Amino acid sequence: MKMMKPYVWLQTSDDSIQQVEQEIAMFCPLICQEIIQKGMGSSKNCAICLPQQVSPAMLSLILDYCRFHQVPGRSNKERKSYDEKFVRIDTERLCELTSAADSLQLKPLVDLTSRALARIIEGKTPEEIRDIFHLPDDLTENVEVEEEHVDDRSVDDLLSFINGNDGGKLNILTILIFVFT
């Protein structure tokens, strides 16, 4: 009969290995599967290799999260306020955290962080979003080109605009410009 091991060994992306309480690590489905199905993590030599996205810093954040939620008997209010505080970090780290949580299949945390990211995006213009997330403006304009030529000025508007100008040459010129654009 095997002995229950209270600790599990985890290897993060920078090849460092650390020891974590099994109960808490089991909160992550990926680690859970590795333990149950493959029997990994029972010693330092067969440490569970975590996905590339999980840096030591992110792992410690995730474990903090698991440690809090693993404790039974906390009220919903406590948990909610903890979650709220937990995602109050800068956007860059929030993105990393989301990726790390996703790679560990830790769904509640992914939900939490992606909601937080959604709140950051809400109500912003594309420019602002690019600034916040340091994204390149690599959209080819053809996305909008087909809409660009739509003009809600009526013909009457245009006529009055053209007739407003004095000088026949200018009128023809304007019409030509309008036609060719």
Added chain:
Amino acid sequence: MTTQAGRPSSSSQDPNSNRAKIPKIKLKNLKDKSLETLEKELDAFFRYYKKAMAEKVYIELSQCGGSRNAVIAVLLEESDLPLSKLVGEIYDRLNREVGSGAIVLAEPEPVSYATVKTIVLLEGHRVTYGLPNADANISEDYTESCLWCWETKNLELLPQSVRGQVGVRRMWRKKIHDRIIAVSETIEALKRVRKASTNLSRTFLEAHIGSLVDSSRSNELIKREREQMENMESRVGNEQKVNNDLIYDILVKIFLSLNVVDVGVASLVCKSWNNACRDPSLWNKIDLSILHSYCNRPFNKIGVYRRYSNLKRSPFLSYSKMTLFLKHLLDLSNGNTTCIIFYFHVYLTYNQFMTVAERTPNLKRVVLPQTGDFLIREVDTVLSLWRGLESITIPSVMASDSMIRAIGNCNVTELKFSEGEFKEKHAVALTKYAPKLKILSIRNLRTNLKALLRVLNFLEDLEKVNICHSLILDTAYPFMSLEISHLRNILHTSSMEKLIYCEKGTCLRCMNGRDTTRSRQPGGPYEDSISCTWLKGLYQTCKSATVPEKNDVQLKLMKSSYMIIVNYLSYK
């Protein structure tokens, strides 16, 4: 940099972020400046006071009328000495004057040191006109900044001729005192502000502290701090990294909790976001009802429109912009939309209606707005484009005969009335043109009892009628609405079984009404209460393990996974 040499701490603290610090230093200079001027003013006041006090009011001792007390009062007035020295000085002066015969005292006996001291304490008091010092010994302290001064308690002891002058000087001292107090307090406050702002720049922001709060290990703290510093330096290098961090799946997940407008904006950010915005799971349902919050807001606030607004810049949502917006969204959806909900108060033009219909071939459910000009045109054309339409929601004002006929022509099985009154003519039209109807919702409407009875009796395929919160009226008793219990008496049991009604807040809407989370999750916000299916799976596998005897490990795992499920559910 013009930072004060005497305060190097402000500039030497963080050489890396000089660029960001510039406005701060400017601000600090400003404060230093005002601090300096205030300190100068204070110095000037001290000097002025000293100078002015050196020119004492000259009082002839002979004017005192030979009273010992009066002479001493004159001598102590405006002296800045501590008690022991003052008494010594007065004693010497008095003896000298009496000896030289300049004054003649009424009392014949010679004045002793002790008497002088007693009289000084009796007749005079020492007042501070400078910076107060609570710890000082009032009679003996000799701090220069306190500007001590002896004054006679009773002005009448002084000769009549100088009383006015002395009074004025006292007033003058009082004014100086007030000013000095005010200036010094300001200086203190400024110093405190500067100290606080230095602390502010040294300490963490709330967000950083929040992330650190649970880490009790100080090592960890230092490590993260260093990391943050490194991050700040190499932010430029990281730009690409962040982009790569958010993979398609995560982006889709984020967009799921955005409303359509924001998804439309997000699609204009960059290529990878645009791709993610086209994910079919985002477009299953297009809920335009959120537009209500944008309708009366200047529209260039929203990126989509700012991007499109080479057109006429109208501050409010115009039809053309609305059409563009719909086009943009529906192009993103790529025909994957099965449900579209229009904002109830929008005026839907025929153009828009056609635009939508052309781009949503797989539509199953549509919620139409209150008004629009598409009714007079061929509704049939539009509705025939939606081959698979199953459910349609219309306000009862729109439910004219032609509309109901058009609805009956396509295979709609579910009809919902969204507002107004369910009248008998509607029931007649329904029985005539839409006999295949299976579900009818007239919830939250005024409903004619006869119309309800007609629908229940003549629509043979009808399975359910939702009358939750409806006001069921009988024309015979126009002022009384029928309760469910009344209906039970009137209706046949088979008809009664078809009804969905709400008694004591038991309907779905009533129960969900308390849930305020807004979400575009595909399952709806209310159905994902057990989203951690892996946990359930885990529990099941552990429970049904085929190992001959369950060993300790499995039992414990089973227990812990069960606990997690329970916790998670209670948390949800």
